Amino acid sequence: MLTKIKWILLFPLRYIFLMLGYGWREYYSLIINRQDRDISIKDIKDKKHKKHFWALEIGNKVKELFIKKGLKKSDDFLDYGCGYGRMVLPLIKYLDKNKYIGMDLSKERIRLANEFIASLNTKVIKKHRFFVSVNKTIKDLVGEIKFDKILMYSVISHNPLKEVHKILFELKKHLKKKGKIFFDYQSSHENIPNDYFISFMGFTLKRSVKDFRFSNKDISNVMDGLGLKYKELKEFEKFQDSITSNHYKKLVMVQFKD
Template sequence: MRLGGRRGLRWRLLPAVRVAFRIFGRGWNDFYAWMLDRQERHNNINRILARDRHVEGKDKGLYDISRGPVHAAFLKRHGLRPTDRFLDFGCGYGRTAVAILDYLEPGNYVGVDLSAERIRMCHEYADLEGLSERRPRFVDSTDNAMPYLEDASIDVIFATSVFSHMPMDQWHEVLEAARRVLAPGGAFILNYHTSGTTERNVSDLKDYYYPQSEVDAVFARFGFEAELLDGWHDDLSPENRDPLLRMVRLRLADGAGARAAAASEAAV
């Protein structure tokens, strides 16, 4: 990313801010939440929708609201049922939420994001679309242990463009929590960047690429079997077929969520 002017200066200062957070004992999620909340503090859902309408091309990124229905269609094709209790991990501005809320039974959607400002915009977006009666639950939390969810209370977790921005110690915490909150037979659908080599590639502060062998070992260590979802680029990002971006569906090897977590705790 090339940024000039004051914005570029602020971006270049971020590594120093990250170090300061570390010195004061604050973790990655605290830093990331601080960074996003600063960036979003004057933003609102109407601005995002306006920008979505006026910016052409692939640089829209998270502002590309048309991705929401694409996410919903993808999830349905991969077995999401209206009765499923669904966790949208790293829900951003709520574009998946707004596209899926009418499909899910009321009360079955939980979206979590570490940015309080983005969660504010999820509420704005759901209200704007008249979806509040679907009872979405939006949670602002930096705690990867997911204390806001009970054991075995979720059937499908979806995390898109989240693990690709997470250091490995955060992967561990999230996978551990996913194992606890997934109901028996549940699935965790997520995408991540593989480095394509035997080395890690951490190119800047928020892009993390890991060797496939490391990723496989981590999924196995937390008791998950991974199924590569081939062809997902056709569904979700036809204009950006990054071969290093992979989508998988994880299932607990013994089919049980909370049960597996309790067993491993007892074994420690």
């Protein structure tokens, strides 16, 4: 009950943030920082999850898929919204040194990512960089650098559509001419309405302030508006990174229009 009330209080908090002139990113990073402030990387490892967000093994599966889609050791790679770093180890082991950059809005997630790396066999750790990106542009953090591959795994589904547009607008400026952006999203469908709701004391409320679903049309409008083209990677349907099927979760590969 207490947890439910805490979650419900996040809704008015968002509007208070807006009235104070803060944006989505500040609000969202505050939630994540509070949520993860007492978690250690040992807690995550001890969970031994096979699916969902704490499943460390997903990083390996994503890396294998990217290699099939053309990831090269020499690629400049941006893991945008890198979280606690489950993609980091497979990627930095594979990529040449200094090719991996991870960014996240949350200082707690970056703390965990650094803790994760520190807990590993240092022989396999190549030089890489992490950044806390709240209130910063990519240019503020790394200058004019452009990337061959940009990953946003489980990131878009935690941003409102307007923010998705802003993110891709910024990423586009840091994408090489032949570069590719990969991201997944939860697609809305008539069987799964555009958001999911709970009942509380007779009221129907959106279940989560930080989960968003988009129709395929929403995504295609964002892409068209930015002069980008994309295709869905069908392999992802069998990917199974959550208990439910990935039928409504899409992974797309984005490129500049020719």
